[in-house]
Amino acid sequence: MRPMMKPHLLTPPRALAGGFALIIAIGTLLLSLPVAVNGNGLPFIDALFTAVSATCVTGLTVVDTASQFSYFGKIVLLALMQIGGLGFMTTATWFAIAFNRRISLRDQLILKESMNQSNMEGLVRLAGKVFLFSAVIELCGTIGFALRWAAEMPLGQAVWHGFFHAVSIFNNGGFELFGGFTDYAEDPFINLVTIVLVIFGSLGFIVLSELIEYPKTRSLSLHSKVVLTASGILIGAGAIVLAVFEFTNARTLGTLDWEGKLLAPLFQSVGLRSAGINTLPIAELRSATQFFMILMMFVGAAPGSTGGGIKITTFVVLLAALVAMTRGREDVVLFRRRIDRGDIYRAIAVTMLSVFVVIVATLILTAVQHENFLMLLFEAASAFGTVGYSMGLTPKLSLAGKIVVIVLMFTGRVGLITFALALQPKPRKELFRYPEGKITIG
Template sequence: MNFPWKPIRLNPQQTLALGFAVIIFLGSFLLWLPISSVEGRTLSYIDALFTATSATCVTGLIVVDTGTHFTYFGQIVLLFMMQLGGLGFMTMTTWFAIVVRKRISLREKLVLKESLNQTNIEGIVRLIKNVIIYSLIVESIAAVCFTIRWSFEMPFGKAVYFGVFHAVSLFNNAGFELFGGFRNMTLYVDDIFINVVSMVLVILGGLGFIVLSELIDYSKTRRLSLHSKIVLSLTAFLTVLGAVVIFIFEYTNMHTFGALSLPDKILAAFFQSVSLRSSGTNTVDIAGLRQATQFFMIVLMFIGAAPGSTGGGIKITTFAILIGAVLAMLRRKEDVVLFRFRLGQEYTHRAITVTLMSLLLIFIVTMLLLATQEHSFLMILFEAASAFGTVGLSMGLTLQLTITGKIVIILMMFIGRLGPVTMAYALQPKNKKELFHYPEGKMIIG
């Protein structure tokens, strides 16, 4: 029997975008159900959609208090969305296919390549196996550590539940917490155990699964790829730089660090710096920070974490290529060289494209929010950068967003999780190969 229509063939980027959208809308429906909210409280659909998007895109911006508004059912729905959003729905789907011994098609491998920001499909199935195994091991160890710590201040069953939830949330850089009162982790600003475990989780989640895989195999291979070297060195540099700048700016601020002891100030500075990779957790009041600190945090949120990780932003490798390109131009060199490796021009072109598209996106969203929200420019810019970088930190604007503002931030979180280039590829029609080249032109720059 012949059908009058042809089946729709989605490219990998469209499949990725559609998959995330399906998870978000399914999750929003579950969160909207009365069973997800405690008795006497209701959740509008726009708030359910906002929360589902924030969880699936592992952002952490919230319009209702997670710990007091949602029932156990609603919180578990959030838990699954954070895990799916962090690891990627295609990763989880492929894992189930491997378990039931189903063959992974070439098309599925291409989608996996796109979801994990890989350059080719070689070894992609093995990487998926490692992603799941490493994630479960790290989350399990962290959950045990949290459970032991919280068992001293709450019933053991609740401590286990809190341990599992926050281990998943922090490793996936999701930023959701259950402490209530919109306090995030400010209760534990001086708790070195919880701070260290949380920072380790955020860093491991933000390094990316390729880097984790190479680190685990390092004892056998004794080598790291250029990608891993760049991610590890820049992560360390930006973390230390962020901690030093925040420590200096906030040292005498009585709203944040002023009342803390010197060791606690150092601990808090490092925690906020690590959180800017994309975790969305904080141990001090973000709104109480000095404006210089808040603006500096916007820059670090924009840079984000590593490709193929649970974090967002333009990615550390993009930032590295841009710095390399600038240095090459200043030194009048033709090639961008990092760790004695020359990078092709396509990497520089892609880095510039990602950065300019991201800046344009933040510019547009900031303009829209300025037109619809009655708040300061810095507060709105901070919110836009946080949503784009899927960081989840807020100066307090999230709770005061209008319906229009919520829709804008929902779209921003979605694009931020997928990446502006991936989203552009998903929206554009199929490319046709050019059969000719235009003549080369010359122009003056600078």
């Protein structure tokens, strides 16, 4: 892992963004090969779009995955989703451990940035756990799916479909081989396996590690408490809102039996954490439901997970700061713990930057795509949140539209703060401070 530029220029954010860019470049090259596709070759922009979508675990597709790609192409997609979901630096660390390679301090700094950690204590051990957890969860998902689909197809094909979807869904990749899971809207087994895989992928490996060790430690960190509580509330509230808005919609929930009416809203609500797998036709949902989904996709999953968005913890810190301000309190408190002001400023910065990026991207899409505004906003939010839900716009994207969505997917996966730090020159330490001033707010 020898750097390609001067050490003082290869900062952790630059190494992280550059690593993802390198994986995308390799993926684009492989998907452009004739052996990766069925029939005619894939245009470069479509190969690039697909590689970015897989590496950034989004799931937006400009071509049909099942029919367009050969087995080689689908294996490339699996590799990109696995590396993109776990993080390329986590993958590199695991290989270094496997081959008894020394992990340098610079590598650990990049790994810390990749896994959204505040310190480097136990990082290498956590990277090892990440691969162990992923392997076990994906194996269980593969077995579950294979057992169900063995009743519909030959065993070998059922295992292949099970493996592909287990990797894709756990990494919140959003790629699937059925043209949607709408045929399984009333299938409790498929729904349950998918929901469990999505939740495990969206909680983050820090939370999973603490949950596994909880019987011994009998304690959870503030981060885990916030993620688990907020995830439960968002999933539950999302399922209720979706059920209320769509209950009488004859094109969605109205066609399902009572079991489907209970499962489908929960499935879609869990999918909004960044999964991109749906059992209801997104384009047929009511406008109110689609707008609500935009808000949920913008929030996204937990830090250190396979999902995107501004992250659940950012959303919770902002809400806690709002509550503290309206109650006249100086400190922001969660679970009897005071939140550092630096974290509050970071949450505000992430949210404001994210809103700005989505607005600008939607504005550009409005200029280059002649489609409904809500459809364009939905696409932008889905790409930035690396969710992968679409109202049908993705296959219609022009060259300019595809470039906009590619940039959104990349920044959404790498993280806006990391992306911004990667682009800026080396910061200089300020030798003075300006006098404090007062300004009227509100």
